[in-house]
Ligand SMILES: CC(C)CCOP(=O)(O)OP(=O)(O)O
């Protein structure tokens with residue numbers, strides 16, 4: 001069985017396979033995205049119940065802008081409507097919502113509602129839900145370097161003082177200072193990171209499943225937790 005004290009503190013998820021799920025049922029991609037939101041709600045609720053501290057979900061990557069405009073527009077509207085529909089219940093469930101990624105490129109209404117959600121839920125601490133939107137792992141490291149170089153240029157920091165902790169503190173999670181993911185789950189059989197977290201995955205247990213994201217439910221999540229608990233983590237020791 002699962003031991004609550006051996007649960008991961010920070011779970012990261014790449015929610016992949018929504019369009020293949022739709023296609024296998026003769027449905028439009030949009031139906032896959034909608035089903036994907038349903039799966040996300042189930043996983044958020046289970047993580048809250050199992051006492052997971054941080055759940056980060058890769059909801060839209062910088063590469064996803066390359067998709068057909070009709071799909072990108074639908075995803076943007078779906079992100080906004082989902083946040084609008086769920087912010088009240090997430091507040092009630094003491095879930096803090098944070099968004100990482102470059103939101104300046106998002107539609108203004110979505111960008112503004114993200115800010116509203118973050119402000120409304122910022123004092124909650126039962127579960128930290130981090131939604132990566134227009135996130136790029138490489139850009140995250142680039143912007144951290146830019147910030148540190150500025151500090152060196154301003155004479156605040158000497159090059160030899162730069163260390164892992166300084167970089168940790170400049171990455172996108174700096175404002176919310178969460179631990180790196182203990183477990184990364186990627187669905188749909190793809191075995192790659194796809195420019196999600198890069199630096200933060202240094203010691204993360206990687207879990208891949210053929211299951212398509214809309215079909216990823218309680219059984220699948222608990223199986224991932226069980227696998228995590230069985231893997232002894234050595235941190236290189
Ligand atoms: C936007 C993102 C969460 C969607 C993930 O599913 P997907 O559209 O990549 O689905 P496919 O891999 O089946 O095309």
Ligand SMILES: [Mg+2]
Nearest residue numbers: 016017018188
């Ligand atoms: Mg995909």
